[in-house]
Amino acid sequence: MKPPLIKCNDLTKVYKMGQSEVYALNGVSLEITKGEFVAIIGSSGSGKSTLMNMLGGLDKPSSGEIRINGENLGTMSGKKLARFRNATIGFVFQQFQLLPKKTAHKNVSLPLQYRRPKPDNIDVRVKKSLEMVGLADRATHRPTELSGGQQQRVAIARALAGSPQVLLADEPTGALDSKTSKAIMALLQDLNRQGITIIVITHEDEVAAYAERVIEFRDGKIISDHLQKAA
Amino acid sequence: MSPFTTLGLAASSLIERPLRTLLTSLGIIIGVAAVYAMLSIGEGTKREVEKQLSSMASRSFTIWPDWNRRRTSQSKPSFPFKESDVDEIRNIAGVFAATGSLQRNSTTISTEIGDTAANFLGVDPDYLKSGGQEMLAGENISYADIEQSAPVVVISDGIQKTLFKNQDPIGLSIKVNNIAFTVKGVTTAPDSNISFGGNADMFVWAPTSSARNRVIGGNPYVRNHIRSIRVIGDIGANFPKIEQEINIIMRRSRDIKTGAPPDYRIFSSRGWQERNAKSQKTISYLLAAMGAISLLVGGVGVMNIMLVSVTERTREIGLRMAMGAQKSDIMSQFLTEAILICVLSGLIGLGAGYGLSQISLGSEEIKMVFSPKIALLSFGSALLIGVIFGFLPARRAARLNPIEALRHE
Numbered sequence: 001m002k003p004p005l006i007k008c009n010d011l012t013k014v015y016k017m018g019q020s021e022v023y024a025l026n027g028v029s030l031e032i033t034k035g036e037f038v039a040i041i042g043s044s045g046s047g048k049s050t051l052m053n054m055l056g057g058l059d060k061p062s063s064g065e066i067r068i069n070g071e072n073l074g075t076m077s078g079k080k081l082a083r084f085r086n087a088t089i090g091f092v093f094q095q096f097q098l099l100p101k102k103t104a105h106k107n108v109s110l111p112l113q114y115r116r117p118k119p120d121n122i123d124v125r126v127k128k129s130l131e132m133v134g135l136a137d138r139a140t141h142r143p144t145e146l147s148g149g150q151q152q153r154v155a156i157a158r159a160l161a162g163s164p165q166v167l168l169a170d171e172p173t174g175a176l177d178s179k180t181s182k183a184i185m186a187l188l189q190d191l192n193r194q195g196i197t198i199i200v201i202t203h204e205d206e207v208a209a210y211a212e213r214v215i216e217f218r219d220g221k222i223i224s225d226h227l228q229k230a231a
Numbered sequence: 232m233s234p235f236t237t238l239g240l241a242a243s244s245l246i247e248r249p250l251r252t253l254l255t256s257l258g259i260i261i262g263v264a265a266v267y268a269m270l271s272i273g274e275g276t277k278r279e280v281e282k283q284l285s286s287m288a289s290r291s292f293t294i295w296p297d298w299n300r301r302r303t304s305q306s307k308p309s310f311p312f313k314e315s316d317v318d319e320i321r322n323i324a325g326v327f328a329a330t331g332s333l334q335r336n337s338t339t340i341s342t343e344i345g346d347t348a349a350n351f352l353g354v355d356p357d358y359l360k361s362g363g364q365e366m367l368a369g370e371n372i373s374y375a376d377i378e379q380s381a382p383v384v385v386i387s388d389g390i391q392k393t394l395f396k397n398q399d400p401i402g403l404s405i406k407v408n409n410i411a412f413t414v415k416g417v418t419t420a421p422d423s424n425i426s427f428g429g430n431a432d433m434f435v436w437a438p439t440s441s442a443r444n445r446v447i448g449g450n451p452y453v454r455n456h457i458r459s460i461r462v463i464g465d466i467g468a469n470f471p472k473i474e475q476e477i478n479i480i481m482r483r484s485r486d487i488k489t490g491a492p493p494d495y496r497i498f499s500s501r502g503w504q505e506r507n508a509k510s511q512k513t514i515s516y517l518l519a520a521m522g523a524i525s526l527l528v529g530g531v532g533v534m535n536i537m538l539v540s541v542t543e544r545t546r547e548i549g550l551r552m553a554m555g556a557q558k559s560d561i562m563s564q565f566l567t568e569a570i571l572i573c574v575l576s577g578l579i580g581l582g583a584g585y586g587l588s589q590i591s592l593g594s595e596e597i598k599m600v601f602s603p604k605i606a607l608l609s610f611g612s613a614l615l616i617g618v619i620f621g622f623l624p625a626r627r628a629a630r631l632n633p634i635e636a637l638r639h640e
């Protein structure tokens with residue numbers, strides 16, 4: 001069996017709200033293998049985003065340990081974590097988070113601008129990423145000149161530009177209509193078939209249906225984890 | 232992120248918000264222009280004062296017998312000076328020139344064309360040279376003229392105009408109180424702050440000996456007497472020291488007992504000029520401080536805008552962090568932006584300040600000069616303002632929590 005790409009061990013995240021404590025995560029253990037397409041579902045406030053932020057090295061657990069490629073994120077310095085995010089993770093957000101005054105091309109090049117050492121083929125890689133999401137002809141458009149679906153595809157191209165091992169998408173279709181949502185999910189499925197590990201948070205069953213594996217959260221715990229035949 | 236990319240990023244963020252950039256830079260532009268203008272006014276004044284202090288007039292002492300003493304019926308009248316006094320003073324260290332002269336204030340000078348009242352002086356060759364006067368035609372009085380008591384004179388251009396109707400007067404005859412002299416040279420009137428009364432343009436200079444023998448007359452007590460002595464110090468000489476030495480020489484020569492008041496007076500314009508210079512300096516410091524304050528206010532404006540900008544771009548910062556930006560990348564992005572705006576405004580401000588100084592060149596009151604030192608100083612202060620006032624907002628940006636930043640509305 002392949003060693004897991006991601007391995008979480010008994011993760012907790014506690015927020016102190018005055019006297020009371022809120023457990024955003026409460027003992028989550030999880031393994032994800034390279035090349036998987038995972039959907040995380042669960043009711044609002046169940047801890048899905050909290051987990052995803054930890055997997056992406058944006059947040060640290062109160063206890064427990066996350067290893068990605070065998071490396072412990074908990075012991076990494078801020079600088080090393082930034083490099084880890086840059087090289088290993090590609091983020092896709094519900095609100096796209098594109099820079100409104102920059103062209104699609106500039107937006108997509110963002111991860112490569114922070115790559116050390118600076119790659120000399122940034123333009124080529126940006127073009128390739130835009131091609132992968134089918135927006136090669138929109139490179140000079142600004143986000144305001146694009147539809148919602150197109151904006152999210154630019155965001156996906158941006159996540160891909162740095163050639164990450166894992167794509168983390170927190171409700172990538174949350175701001176899109178169902179037809180566009182399907183197109184985006186089909187795109188993610190396609191990318192997964194090219195070898196990228198994808199983890200998607202969603203509320204919608206239609207979206208989760210594209211994944212091979214569905215993990216359900218409730219109150220900071222995993223209540224089910226099963227494989228399914230993808231749509 | 233490479234420094235070049237960071238610079239491009241800072242530049243594009245300034246370009247993307249043109250109005251804000253303009254308004255922010257205005258404070259710095261005005262501040263730098265003010266600092267530049269103030270410093271160069273100060274520098275201009277300083278140079279003007281230095282020029283004044285190194286001019287002949289302010290480097291000179293004039294020694295006169297004390298007229299008051301004679302009037303208040305002392306037992307002994309005030310003696311004139313001797314030519315040997317001049318020789319002794321000339322040997323004091325730091326003395327550039329010492330020259331004795333005789334003077335009669337209203338003499339009648341006449342030619343065939345007309346007559347005028349003028350100042351008539353008996354002088355030695357050093358007198359005209361040390362007065363900073365320029366020979367316009369002919370020659371200066373020579374030691375041979377003094378030796379021979381030659382009936383020659385040098386006239387001021389004022390005399391030339393009035394009594395020779397601007398024709399070449401060299402070799403022509405001129406009468407001083409009806410005594411005939413030959414014009415030997417023409418020179419400018421002395422640029423002196425010692426008043427010669429109403430005839431400030433009208434001068435006739437003869438060799439000391441001829442003036443004494445032919446016009447002014449001898450003195451009953453002193454052979455070869457001198458009416459006043461002018462002493463000129465070297466540039467940068469120790470003037471109080473020279474004055475002290477003059478006193479020693481004069482007291483010995485005039486046999487003044489220790490403790491007794493001197494029967495002569497030493498005049499110099501240096502004292503008030505130095506006081507003047509000091510107050511000019513104070514004023515220019517004050518002006519520079521005002522410029523610095525406006526620069527400071529401009530700097531606070533930059534900080535304010537940068538803080539607003541960081542708040543406004545919180546989501547951008549969160550995004551950049553999620554994309555792998557390190558704290559140092561964010562820090563340098565915002566710091567570069569602040570420095571860039573200050574540097575650009577600094578350059579514009581320098582231009583404005585320079586323009587201002589060119590305009591003020593027309594006015595006599597304000598003297599401004601361009602000096603690279605001042606330009607560098609005012610530009611450097613803009614740079615410094617950028618670093619100082621950009622630091623806090625940049626640090627705030629770098630310390631943002633990426634998750635919260637991404638959620639920021």
Ligand SMILES: Nc1ncnc2c1ncn2[C@@H]1O[C@H](COP(=O)(O)OP(=O)(O)OP(=O)(O)O)[C@@H](O)[C@H]1O
Pocket residue numbers: 015022023024042043044045046047048049050051
């Ligand atoms: N900064 C915070 N301070 C306090 N509590 C927090 C904070 N962030 C998250 N929480 C709490 O942690 C819990 C899990 O939040 P999380 O954002 O992971 O939920 P989620 O599953 O992503 O929900 P949604 O589907 O609505 O996005 C929630 O109860 C939330 O209130």
Ligand SMILES: [Mg+2]
Pocket residue numbers: 048049050170
């Ligand atoms: Mg969430």
